[in-house]
Amino acid sequence: MPSRPRKYWLMKSEPDVYSIDHLAKDGKAEWDGIRNYQARNFMRDEMKVGDLVIFYHSNAKPPGAAGVARVASAPYPDPTQFQKKSKYFDAKSSKDDPRWILVDVEFVERFDELVGLGDLKGDPALEGMLLIQKGQRLSIQPVDKKHFKRVLTVAGAKTKVS
DNA sequence: GCCAACGTTGGC
């Protein structure tokens, strides 16, 4: 039994860099490269194994919700922060006190058709969803259960949320 | 490619 109700999330990824198809192929991935404190805090403090995630394609043509993933590990330090050759290297971070934390994410399903940002914005049932607020750029964000379920419905998803 | 919105950095 989960010790708290399952939470719901949305995580953005640029499909040119890492798409839902990449995740489908890999099965599981380290969600590395997050260098925003608010996004890090969600992974470090609030995500639990089993939480469901909308996998969102950003900077894409078109942008939109591409599928579903699941949190698959406890939080742990992002290894790329210590790799000098990585674009995510952070000289100010130390192994004793790592600044950047990530979780593993595993593939659940790929939507038959991407639910475009325009459709999300035009859906009255999604009113108030963080993603569609003006100026909102957080790459990891919480999603209300009702909004999460709505996106799955619109997508014709196989994943069911009780 | 443009640029609005937002976050971070660093001088003071």
Added chain:
DNA sequence: GCCAACGTTGGC
């Protein structure tokens, strides 16, 4: 602690 400068995000 303020805030200008700068860098990034991400839709268009």
